[in-house]
Amino acid sequence: MKASVFATRNHKEIVRDPVTLIFGMGLPMLLMWLFSVMQKNMPFALYEISNLTPGVIVFSFSFLTLFSGMLLGKDKSSSFLMRIFASPMLARDYIWGYALPLLPIALLQIIFCLLTAVFLGLSFNLSALLMIGVLIVISLLYIGFGLLLGTIFTDKQVGGIFAIFVNISTWFSGTWFEPDMIGGAFQSITQFLPFVHAVHAARSVLSGAYSDVFVPLSIVLGYTVFIFMIATLLFQRKMRGQS
Amino acid sequence: MTIEIKSLTKRYKERAVVDQLSLTIKSGEFFALLGQNAAGKTTTIKMLCGLLPPTTGDALLDGESIVHHQVAAKKKLNISPQETAVAPNLTVIENLLLMGRIYGCSKTEARKRASTQMDVFGLTPRQSSKAKTLSGGYMRRLSVAMAMMSNPKILFLDEPTLGMDVRARRDLWKILNQLKGRVTIVLTTHYLEEVEMLADRVGIMHQGKLRALGTIQDLMYETKKGSLEDVFLEFTEEESL
Numbered sequence: 001m002k003a004s005v006f007a008t009r010n011h012k013e014i015v016r017d018p019v020t021l022i023f024g025m026g027l028p029m030l031l032m033w034l035f036s037v038m039q040k041n042m043p044f045a046l047y048e049i050s051n052l053t054p055g056v057i058v059f060s061f062s063f064l065t066l067f068s069g070m071l072l073g074k075d076k077s078s079s080f081l082m083r084i085f086a087s088p089m090l091a092r093d094y095i096w097g098y099a100l101p102l103l104p105i106a107l108l109q110i111i112f113c114l115l116t117a118v119f120l121g122l123s124f125n126l127s128a129l130l131m132i133g134v135l136i137v138i139s140l141l142y143i144g145f146g147l148l149l150g151t152i153f154t155d156k157q158v159g160g161i162f163a164i165f166v167n168i169s170t171w172f173s174g175t176w177f178e179p180d181m182i183g184g185a186f187q188s189i190t191q192f193l194p195f196v197h198a199v200h201a202a203r204s205v206l207s208g209a210y211s212d213v214f215v216p217l218s219i220v221l222g223y224t225v226f227i228f229m230i231a232t233l234l235f236q237r238k239m240r241g242q243s
Numbered sequence: 244m245t246i247e248i249k250s251l252t253k254r255y256k257e258r259a260v261v262d263q264l265s266l267t268i269k270s271g272e273f274f275a276l277l278g279q280n281a282a283g284k285t286t287t288i289k290m291l292c293g294l295l296p297p298t299t300g301d302a303l304l305d306g307e308s309i310v311h312h313q314v315a316a317k318k319k320l321n322i323s324p325q326e327t328a329v330a331p332n333l334t335v336i337e338n339l340l341l342m343g344r345i346y347g348c349s350k351t352e353a354r355k356r357a358s359t360q361m362d363v364f365g366l367t368p369r370q371s372s373k374a375k376t377l378s379g380g381y382m383r384r385l386s387v388a389m390a391m392m393s394n395p396k397i398l399f400l401d402e403p404t405l406g407m408d409v410r411a412r413r414d415l416w417k418i419l420n421q422l423k424g425r426v427t428i429v430l431t432t433h434y435l436e437e438v439e440m441l442a443d444r445v446g447i448m449h450q451g452k453l454r455a456l457g458t459i460q461d462l463m464y465e466t467k468k469g470s471l472e473d474v475f476l477e478f479t480e481e482e483s484l
Contacts, residue, residue, distance in 0.1 A: 005344040009330055009337075016332040016373075078331075079324035083389070086292040087345050088317045240296055 006097030024063030053117040054202030055175030061142035069158040072150025106139035144227035194223040244270040244396040250300035262451040275442035321395035331375035346393035380411025
C-alpha cells in the first residue's frame with residue numbers, strides 16, 4: 001500500500017514536468033519517421049518499418065532511465081528522501097514506488113510509437129499485440145538502470161551520465177545497424193550487454209518467430225533482476241546512512 | 244513520549260562525532276539542542292530518527308529502541324529536515340496527503356488531518372498551489388506541517404527557520420508554540436532568540452559531547468552569565484580559541 005501511495009506521488013512528479021516527457025515520446029516518433037524516409041531512398045532494406053519499430057521503441061525506453069534516475073537523484077539531493085527515510089517505509093516500497101509509475105509511461109511510449117509505425121506502413125496484428133507485452137517486460141530493464149543511477153548519483157550527475165548511457169545502449173543495441181557489420185570486440189561487447197537482446201526479443205515477436213523470443217528475453221530478465229537487486233541493496237545502504 | 248538517550252555514540256573511524264551522549268527528554272517538553280557547526284546535533288537527530296545507525300549506545304523513543312525496534316520507533320516520530328523537504332510538483336494538500344497515507348492513514352483520515360494542519364499552519368489559502376511556487380516561509384511551514392501529518396508523539400525540527408525572514412520566523416514560532424505540551428519536540432537551531440522564545444530546556448553540544456543541560460535560567464545561574472548567548476559561548480569557547 002505504501003509503495004502505491006509513493007508511486008502515485010512519483011507519477012505526478014514525472015507527468016507534471018512535461019518537457020522531458022514530451023521529448024521522450026516525441027523524439028522516437030520523429031526518428032522513426034526520419035529513418036522511414038531514408039529507407040525509401042535507399043537501394044537496400046536496412047530500416048524497414050517492421051525492423052525499425054521494435055528497435056526505436058526499445059531506444060525510447062532509455063528515457064525511462066532518465067526519468068527514474070533524475071527523480072530519485074533529485075529526491076536524494078533535496079531533503080525529501082531524508083524525510084521519507086524517517087518514515088516506516090521499507091527499501092522495497094521505495095524501489096517499487098519509483099518503478100511502478102514508469103510502466104504506464106512505457107505503455108504510452110509503445111502506443112505512440114506503434115501508431116506512428118502503423119501510419120508509416122506497419123501492419124497491426126497479433127504479433128504486434130504480443131510485442132507490447134514483451135516490450136513492457138523490457139522496459140523494466142531500463143527503469144532498473146535509472147534506479148541504479150539515481151541511487152548512486154545526484155540528479156545533476158544523472159543528466160550527464162544519461163548522455164553516455166543513451167549512446168552505449170543505442171550503439172550496442174543493433175537498432176541502427178547489425179553488430180556483425182563491425183564484428184570483433186564490438187560484437188562481443190554487444191552480446192555481453194542486454195540491449196541487443198532486448199531489441200532481438202522484440203523483433204522476434206513482431207516477426208512471428210515466437211520460439212526465438214525465449215533466450216534473448218531470458219537474458220534481459222536476468223539483467224533486470226540483477227540490476228533491481230543491486231539497486232535495492234545500494235538503496236538499503238543509503239537508508240542506513242552508509243555511503 | 245519520553246526520549247531516553249543512553250551513551251549514544253557515532254564514530255567515523257577514530258573520530259567521535261557524537262560521544263557518549265546521555266540525556267532524558269520529558270514527555271511534551273520543547274527541548275533545544277544547541278551547538279556550533281559540526282558539534283554533532285544533526286548526527287544526533289539522524290540517529291534518533293533511524294537515519295544513521297549508532298556506533299554504540301541506544302535511545303528509547305516512548306520505550307521503543309532505535310536499534311532493536313526501529314520500525315516501531317519510526318511510527319512515533321517525524322522530522323522536518325534542515326533543508327526544506329517537500330515534493331515540488333505536488334500541491335500543498337497533495338504533499339500533506341502523501342505524508343498521511345505513507346504513515347498508514349485512510350484517505351478520509353488523511354484529508355481530515357490535512358485540513359487540520361492547513362488551518363494550524365495557515366496554509367489553507369495556498370492548498371492548491373504547487374510546493375515549488377511557495378515562498379521560503381510558506382515552504383517551511385509546509386515542511387513542518389508535513390511532519391505533523393502522522394500525529395507524531397516526537398517531532399524533530401532541524402533548523403526549521405533557517406533562511407526565513409523575521410516575520411516568517413515569528414509566524415512559525417507562534418505555530419510551534421501551539422504544539423508545546425502536546426508533542427515532545429527536539430529543536431536544533433543557531434538562532435538563540437528562537438530558543439529563548441520556545442524551549443523549556445536546552446542542551447549544548449560541543450565536539451560531540453553534551454557540555455550543558457538545563458533550563459536557560461539554570462545555565463545562566465550556573466555560569467553567572469547574563470544571556471543565553473554568553474552561556475553558549477562559555478560552553479563552546481574551547482573551539483573558538
